[in-house]
Amino acid sequence: MSWIDVTYHLRCEAGEAAARARAIAIEQSIEMPPEAVARPEILADTLGQVEAVETLGADLHAIRLRLATGTIGADAGQLLNMLFGNSSLHDDLTLVDADLPAGSKRALGGGPRAGLAGLRARVDAGARALTASALKPQGLPPEELARLAHAFALGGIDYVKDDHGLAQQGFSPFHRRVPACAAAVRRATAATGHPTRYVPSLSGSLDAVREQLRILREEGLDTAMVAPAILGLSNVQQLVREHEGVAFLAHPSLAGAARIAPPLLAKLWRLVGLDAVIFPNHGGRFGYSSETCRQIAAAALAPSGGIAAALPVPAGGMSLARVPEILDFYGNEAMLLIGGSLLAEGERLSQATAAFVDQVHRHARTESHA
Amino acid sequence: MSWIDVTYHLRCEAGEAAARARAIAIEQSIEMPPEAVARPEILADTLGQVEAVETLGADLHAIRLRLATGTIGADAGQLLNMLFGNSSLHDDLTLVDADLPAGSKRALGGGPRAGLAGLRARVDAGARALTASALKPQGLPPEELARLAHAFALGGIDYVKDDHGLAQQGFSPFHRRVPACAAAVRRATAATGHPTRYVPSLSGSLDAVREQLRILREEGLDTAMVAPAILGLSNVQQLVREHEGVAFLAHPSLAGAARIAPPLLAKLWRLVGLDAVIFPNHGGRFGYSSETCRQIAAAALAPSGGIAAALPVPAGGMSLARVPEILDFYGNEAMLLIGGSLLAEGERLSQATAAFVDQVHRHARTESHA
Numbered sequence: 001m002s003w004i005d006v007t008y009h010l011r012c013e014a015g016e017a018a019a020r021a022r023a024i025a026i027e028q029s030i031e032m033p034p035e036a037v038a039r040p041e042i043l044a045d046t047l048g049q050v051e052a053v054e055t056l057g058a059d060l061h062a063i064r065l066r067l068a069t070g071t072i073g074a075d076a077g078q079l080l081n082m083l084f085g086n087s088s089l090h091d092d093l094t095l096v097d098a099d100l101p102a103g104s105k106r107a108l109g110g111g112p113r114a115g116l117a118g119l120r121a122r123v124d125a126g127a128r129a130l131t132a133s134a135l136k137p138q139g140l141p142p143e144e145l146a147r148l149a150h151a152f153a154l155g156g157i158d159y160v161k162d163d164h165g166l167a168q169q170g171f172s173p174f175h176r177r178v179p180a181c182a183a184a185v186r187r188a189t190a191a192t193g194h195p196t197r198y199v200p201s202l203s204g205s206l207d208a209v210r211e212q213l214r215i216l217r218e219e220g221l222d223t224a225m226v227a228p229a230i231l232g233l234s235n236v237q238q239l240v241r242e243h244e245g246v247a248f249l250a251h252p253s254l255a256g257a258a259r260i261a262p263p264l265l266a267k268l269w270r271l272v273g274l275d276a277v278i279f280p281n282h283g284g285r286f287g288y289s290s291e292t293c294r295q296i297a298a299a300a301l302a303p304s305g306g307i308a309a310a311l312p313v314p315a316g317g318m319s320l321a322r323v324p325e326i327l328d329f330y331g332n333e334a335m336l337l338i339g340g341s342l343l344a345e346g347e348r349l350s351q352a353t354a355a356f357v358d359q360v361h362r363h364a365r366t367e368s369h370a
Numbered sequence: 371m372s373w374i375d376v377t378y379h380l381r382c383e384a385g386e387a388a389a390r391a392r393a394i395a396i397e398q399s400i401e402m403p404p405e406a407v408a409r410p411e412i413l414a415d416t417l418g419q420v421e422a423v424e425t426l427g428a429d430l431h432a433i434r435l436r437l438a439t440g441t442i443g444a445d446a447g448q449l450l451n452m453l454f455g456n457s458s459l460h461d462d463l464t465l466v467d468a469d470l471p472a473g474s475k476r477a478l479g480g481g482p483r484a485g486l487a488g489l490r491a492r493v494d495a496g497a498r499a500l501t502a503s504a505l506k507p508q509g510l511p512p513e514e515l516a517r518l519a520h521a522f523a524l525g526g527i528d529y530v531k532d533d534h535g536l537a538q539q540g541f542s543p544f545h546r547r548v549p550a551c552a553a554a555v556r557r558a559t560a561a562t563g564h565p566t567r568y569v570p571s572l573s574g575s576l577d578a579v580r581e582q583l584r585i586l587r588e589e590g591l592d593t594a595m596v597a598p599a600i601l602g603l604s605n606v607q608q609l610v611r612e613h614e615g616v617a618f619l620a621h622p623s624l625a626g627a628a629r630i631a632p633p634l635l636a637k638l639w640r641l642v643g644l645d646a647v648i649f650p651n652h653g654g655r656f657g658y659s660s661e662t663c664r665q666i667a668a669a670a671l672a673p674s675g676g677i678a679a680a681l682p683v684p685a686g687g688m689s690l691a692r693v694p695e696i697l698d699f700y701g702n703e704a705m706l707l708i709g710g711s712l713l714a715e716g717e718r719l720s721q722a723t724a725a726f727v728d729q730v731h732r733h734a735r736t737e738s739h740a
Contacts, residue, residue, distance in 0.1 A: 027655070039509070046507065071509075073537065075573060075574045075575075078574070081573070085624050086656075088624050090657060136401055137399075139411070140409070204604045205604040206576035227451065231604070234601070286456075340401070
């Protein structure tokens with residue numbers, strides 16, 4: 001038997017915590033009264049076990065359970081189902097962490113193929129931090145998005161991605177948007193010599209996403225973005241398996257924040273093979289604390305039994321003025337994603353991008369001389 | 371142009387509510403500063419609009435937005451992305467409701483094919499409430515699960531479903547479990563004359579689920595269960611489209627409760643064509659209020675521009691003693707799902723099931739004479 005160590009945070013009165021812990025262990029495993037289970041081996045091998053209940057303060061308790069890996073197998077959707085399926089319906093409970101044994105890690109995906117190192121190599125970045133931006137707003141036709149992609153690439157950016165809101169809309173369907181933007185970036189990279197990558201956003205069913213990946217490969221692209229909380233983690237797992245040469249960035253859309261700890265999501269997304277994890281940086285337009293951001297970056301990067309590092313991508317309402325501070329915070333093992341405040345430069349987009357790129361490159365040189 | 375009316379609940383100080391509402395309207399549409407958008411038609415046709423900000427009390431505000439249907443198209447995953455994608459990362463914000471225009475409703479799925487009426491017809495139930503139970507615990511081999519299915523069916527139950535935790539585990543893989551349980555239910559229905567339906571739980575990627583549906587059809591089954599929050603709503607939409615004869619029950623696993631209002635999820639799941647919505651009944655082992663449960667049932671049943679009603683399925687820690695009260699609460703347009711407390715009867719499972727079934731049938735007769 002092997003087990004997953006799972007941690008939840010529960011808000012309830014101290015006198016109720018132990019009973020609630022037992023109830024969660026049942027809910028996330030056999031889901032029926034243990035006394036009604038006739039087979040003793042199910043109570044030993046399948047029933048979740050309460051390892052510890054610790055008081056964290058006032059009405060907050062850390063609950064540590066062991067869940068049997070035998071209930072999960074190799075499917076990442078089933079992993080989520082057993083970690084938090086029914087228990088997500090309790091609004092006083094948060095899923096905080098999960099430590100999987102090595103065998104489960106391998107079975108569930110074994111981590112990124114490209115990851116931090118591969119995403120750096122794609123753009124000849126050496127050991128510096130990476131730069132990225134986004135194509136928006138929604139409503140622009142393909143040729144306008146392509147014009148923006150061209151300007152970003154002329155500025156020497158590393159990755160330029162579709163806004164996660166770009167999908168299969170009438171104003172810019174995938175099969176018109178992606179060839180237009182890919183061609184624009186090819187033209188720019190021929191001029192700059194820098195291998196800027198265009199990253200289309202994938203959306204829809206697994207079938208739809210596969211067709212989008214076909215177009216992406218046809219255009220000579222090798223990097224794509226998915227939103228695992230919308231596509232479903234089992235489908236992400238399948239995509240990663242069958243597209244070996246493609247690096248995948250994970251977008252946090254619909255991933256919530258209040259119920260599953262963001263660093264755990266980063267850890268699970270890395271585990272199934274996503275190469276980069278986008279998340280809202282502290283001090284931007286989302287409420288993540290600097291501590292949460294530090295933990296997300298650590299979940300992407302920390303050594304984990306031979307699993308490759310994923311690339312942390314802080315984003316969301318960042319300005320050029322903050323670049324040095326952000327680089328000081330994350331160091332060079334990160335990609336800075338700045339969208340709106342570059343796009344606000346209008347006709348000066350390439351120059352503003354070049355200034356962003358230059359700041360990041362210079363910071364790397366300063367670091368290496370320090 | 372057509373628009374979706376969306377309602378959020380936001381916890382913040384009264385002085386901040388209007389600015390937050392504008393920020394959410396931007397986040398869920400163009401996602402960049404409006405002043406940096408050069409094309410006036412994007413501000414008119416694509417930018418989300420704040421319709422109203424109402425104070426609900428203390429620090430709670432209702433925000434009503436209009437989001438352009440043009441940003442969504444016909445994909446249900448993209449609908450979730452635009453309703454709550456990035457904004458789900460704000461832990462003070464809840465998505466409460468969304469009203470779609472008729473054209474979007476049709477494009478996104480148009481609702482159940484079987485629905486309440488079809489699920490009643492499958493089991494010759496007339497206008498009474500339906501009965502259901504679940505096969506568990508995890509860890510049982512296929513032949514033991516089949517024995518339980520046989521006992522439930524002998525008791526005359528309408529639907530017997532896999533526990534949502536049953537997936538592709540070594541102890542009971544789908545391709546062995548489903549034929550065994552289907553055969554057991556066939557044997558029982560030959561004896562009882564009541565057309566009990568066995569409902570396998572689908573899991574994994576869209577590919578895996580399709581293969582499971584192939585086995586399901588091969589066994590002559592016509593009803594299946596999915597967890598839309600795990601499989602992904604775009605994939606559910608695709609499954610529904612391509613499996614016309616199959617009725618789908620929606621399981622709430624991983625659907626949370628604190629961030630997207632459960633009645634809205636019921637409404638969206640019905641919209642894409644799911645035929646029944648399982649949810650935790652009030653007073654069981656989950657914290658849903660009776661008012662939330664009433665709203666979920668209403669979201670499944672309420673007239674909605676020609677869209678068929680879905681079947682409300684209250685579940686979760688219900689006992690036989692509560693059956694009359696539950697029937698009084700939901701009336702006959704519901705399916706009562708009782709699992710653990712029937713399974714706890716052990717060797718008396720068929721008799722306990724028959725007593726449950728009898729209670730529901732008698733209640734319907736009393737109602738019709740009232």
